[in-house]
Amino acid sequence: MSDLPPYPPIEPTTFDLIIIGTGLPESVISAAASAVGKSVLHLDPNPFYGSHFASLSxxxxxxxxxxxxxxxxxxxxxxxxxxxxxxxxxxxxxxxxxxxxxxxNLDLSGPRVLFCADQSVDLMLKSGASQYVEFKSIDAxxxxxxxxxxxSVPDSRAAIFKDKSLGLMEKNQLMRFFKLVQGHLSENEYEYNNMKISEEDLEIPFVEFLTTMKLPQKIKSMILYAIAMADYDQENTEGSKDVLKTKDGINRLALYNSSVGRFQNALGALIYPLYGQGELPQAFCRRAAVKGCIYCCQLHIMPIVGNNMVLRMPVISLLKAEDSGSYKGVRLASGQDIFSNKLVLDPSFTVPGTLATPPSEQVPECLRAYNPTDVNxxxxxxxxxxxxxxxxxxxxxxxxxxxxxxxxxxxxxxxxxxxxxxxxxxxxxxxxxxxxxxxxxxxxxxxxxxxxxxxxxxxxxxxxxxxxxxxxxxxxxxxxxxxxxxxxxxxxLVMGQYGSISSTIMPDGNLNYTDLLDTTEKLFHKIYPNEEFFPETTSPENSEDDAGLTLET
Known part of the structure; x- marks a missing residue:
């Protein structure tokens, strides 16, 4: 370990939670635990932030x-x-x-973007992590x-009118479809003459509903795969879980539609962080560190308040209680023993057999990671x-x-x-x-x-x-x-294990972070069932106003 920096001893030596890895799920849990007053030691054997969500040279x-x-x-x-x-x-x-x-700055987990109105943006605004990241619009x-x-994908009325590849009949069909969707989602029934999609149609495959709307194949394909972001072939999914129901397709269209125009400087529905997706875990790590004491980064030590975060510090073993054989802490590469009741691991780590989650504690249904279609x-x-x-x-x-x-x-x-x-x-x-x-x-x-x-x-x-x-x-x-x-x-795609030792999840196959953050929040509640995930605050720095997110022109 001669290439490791000479870290001074970490004080204190006991924490509520130890986290190994600075991927996005680990960093979000670190920030969320710190926000409710838990003492957290955050370690990473890598010399950079982000783990499997990093942006690298x-x-x-x-x-x-x-x-x-x-x-x-x-x-x-x-x-x-x-x-x-x-x-x-x-x-x-x-x-x-x-x-x-x-x-x-190359993303390990790309391609990935944020919808302007999705859960990840809301979480960044609520947690205050948004003040550490700047974004730019995806133009088309x-x-x-x-x-x-x-x-070109005609994702708005203006885009439909401008699209020279669409004929007049196609434009009219597409406009009628979008008007129906907006009417179904609108709370003002009179504005759209009470246009609602029937309960029966909401339960059928979305591709069948698009066919009943007499949309041509090219338009159906755009809606299914470029707006609703379906992962698999929707024409041949008989008996498969991969089929997208109309209600799910409409919800995805609603997310896309509400994302267009949310931020003044965003031309479309999608935004991307300057310097890469690796800025997101760093933002939550910085948020976690706001109330901490010691922040060690390679040879540099600086005082911060709240969390303790150490890069380039491998954990060489897990510590077990002599009486029960259960997890009680970690031994660092520096030789120091650090104690905690709970441990969260980067998904690339393998837990020793005696400390692995017993079969009776296998992944609970509420923590099924990602989309059901992603598993295995x-x-x-x-x-x-x-x-x-x-x-x-x-x-x-x-x-x-x-x-x-x-x-x-x-x-x-x-x-x-x-x-x-x-x-x-x-x-x-x-x-x-x-x-x-x-x-x-x-x-x-x-x-x-x-x-x-x-x-x-x-x-x-x-x-x-x-x-x-x-x-x-x-x-x-x-x-x-x-x-x-x-x-x-x-x-x-790794789902991880959950118990006193928890493992986070790998980057999924989605374009955005919605499923991944939903699973991360559920993992936080599994660790701390009585705590709120980023409690509301009246501090101006945590304002959920859209102005809290910076978008470059």
């Missing part, structure tokens, strides 16, 4: 993926198990990227196909760095490839998020693309990733070739967009 994300795709060889009783597989990293411009490698959304074509599945993820945008004159936007749009066996929707240098995730003039899809196994995940990579290459050719020739005077070889660097990998 090129060397760091490469190292992280490689190290977490192999079995830990540490001689500790608290070991890690691999949660990533099929890691493929390609670099076609090593000199250029080495020069700028530390200017990248598209639906793509395997031929290199993109269609994986998420295939990809990251690309390019020197040109997929769409000329646009930097930050979303592309959705519906099921079967890239190849016949494609059962899951693929989501792609492009971000530019104005979000401080890469140098100016470069772009980062994230893409992901749920998959049943690693082989299916690899096929989805490679199909997406091929589709993106076609998009580069079809969208940019002509404009590049015009701008650069015809030298096609010099200006043709290329993928400079890519990382493809398959991530496990």
């Amino acid at each position: 090129i060397p760091d994300i490469t190292s992280f993926l490689n190290s977490h795709s192999t079995v830990s060889s540490d001689d500790h009783d608290l070991t890690t198990h691999p949660l990533y597989s099929e890691v493929e990293i390609s670099n076609s411009a090593p000199e250029l990227l080495n020069e700028h490698s530390r200017k990248f 959304s598209f639906v793509g196909d395997g031929d290199g074509k993109l269609w 599945r994986k998420v295939s993820r990809g990251i690309c760095i390019t020197k040109s945008s997929l769409k000329p004159n646009l930097s930050n936007f979303m592309v959705v490839y519906p099921p079967k749009s890239l190849f016949p066996e494609q059962v899951a929707a693929i989501r792609v998020l492009q971000l530019g240098g104005n979000l401080a995730v890469c140098p100016s003039g470069m772009f980062v693309l994230y893409f992901s899809a749920l998959c049943a196994d690693a082989d299916q995940g690899k096929k989805l990733l490679h199909a997406t990579l091929n589709a993106l290459k076609k998009l580069f050719d079809s969208e940019n070739a002509e404009s590049s020739l015009t701008i650069q005077g015809g030298d096609a070889e010099e200006v043709k967009p290329t993928i400079l660097w890519s990382a493809l990998y398959v991530q496990d």
